Amino acid sequence: MTLSWLSIVRLGLVQMALGSIVVLTTSTLNRLMVVELALPAVLPGLLVALHYGIQISRPNWGFLSDTGGNRTRWILGGMAMLGAGGMLAAFGVVALEDSFEMGLGLSVLAYALIGVGVGASGTSLLALLATATEPRRRPAAAMITWLMMIAGIAVTAGLVGAALDPYSPALLLEIVAVVCLGAFVLSFLATWGVERGLAPAPATEKRMPFREGLAEIWSEPKARAFTIFVFLSMCAYFMQELILEPYAGLVFDFTPGQSTQLSGAQNGGVFVGMLAVGILATGFGIGALRDWVVAGCLGSAAALLAIGAIGQLGAALLLPATIALGVFNGMFAVAAIGSMMALAGEGRSAREGTRMGLWGAAQAIAAGFGGLAGAALVDLLRLGMEAGPAFGIVFAGEACLFVGAAIMASRIMEGRKVTRPRAPNIGTEGVGDV
Known part of the structure; x- marks a missing residue:
C-alpha cells in the first residue's frame, strides 16, 4: 500500500510547519542580533552552525525510523522539540x-x-515519503512537499515582518509563541493516521548495529557521490542565509520588518522556481533533473553577483535581484531533492531512512559551515572596508561555489527525464485517506 496524493499533501503540511519555525531563527532573530543588538554576525552564525552541526545525527534518526516500525512518533517528537527550541531562541x-x-x-x-x-x-518525514511513495510519484512528491515548506517560510516571513513593526521584545515573544504552537498542532493533524496500513520494518533490521547499517550505505557508489555533491551545493546555497538581512539593514537601512519581508520575497521566488520545475519537468517532461540543477546553480551564481554589485546602486534593485536568487535557488533545490527521493529507494531495501539521513547530515554540516563562513568572512572584511564591498565579496565567493556545484552535477547526475505521473486521484487510493 502506498501514499495517495492526499497523504502526500498532508505530509507536506509538516514540512510547511517545520519551515515556519526555522525561518524565524535563521532570518528574524539573526537580524535582530546583528542590527538591533549590534552583535557581530558571527554570533548568530555560530548558533545556526550549532543547530546544523547537531543534525549530523540525522543518519541515526533515519536508522531508528527504519527499524522502529513507526515514523510518525519521531516526526511529532521532533516537532515538539523544534517548537520548544524556537520559543526558547526568542527568549534568548x-x-x-x-x-x-x-x-x-x-x-x-x-x-x-x-x-x-x-x-x-x-x-523521518523524508524517509516515510521515500518508503511509501510510488517511484513514479517521487519527483512530484518532492515538489509538493518542498513547495509547501517554502510557502510556509515565505508566508511566515511576510506576516511576521508585517506584524513585527514597530519592534518590541514582548511582541516578538507573542508572535513566536503563536507560530511554534500552530506548527505543532498542524503537524499533529497532518500525520494523524497516515501510516495506517503500512507494514512495519522487518524485525531482523532491529538487531543490526547503526554503524554497520551506515557503512552499507556509504559503500554504495551512487550514495557516496551524491553525498559529496549535496555537501558542496548546500555550502553554496546557505552562505547567504545569515547575511542577506543584515546586508539589507546595514547597507540599505531596511527596518526589521522590511528585511524580514525581503526574506519572504526571496522564499516566494524559491516557490516560483520549484513550481516551474515541477510543472515543466514533472508535468511535461521538459529537461532532465540534472539540467534543472545545473541551470539553477548557474542562475543563482549570476543573481548573487548582481546582489553584491547593487550595494553601490541603491535599494530599488535589491528586491528584484533577491527574488531572482530565490527563483534559481528553487529550481536547483527541487531538482536535487527529486533526485534524492529517487536514489533513496535504490540499493539495499529498508534503508531509505538511513540514506536520507546521510544526505540530510551532509546538508546540515554544509549549511552550518556555509552560514558560519559567510558571517565570519563579512565580519573580517568589514574590519578593513565598508559594509557594501565586504558583503559583495562574500556574495561573489558564494557564486563561485555555485558554479563548482553545477560542474559537479553535470558529471555525476544522470540525464534521464522525469516520467510523468498519472493525474492525481485524491482520496481514493493508498493510506491516509480519511
Missing part, C-alpha cells in the same frame, strides 16, 4: 539585551533543541 534574544551571558546560554540550549528537532522530524 530578549535576554541578550540585559545580560549577554544569560542570553547566550539560553540561545545555545535553544539552537541545540532546534537541531535535534529538525533532525528527528525532517529525516
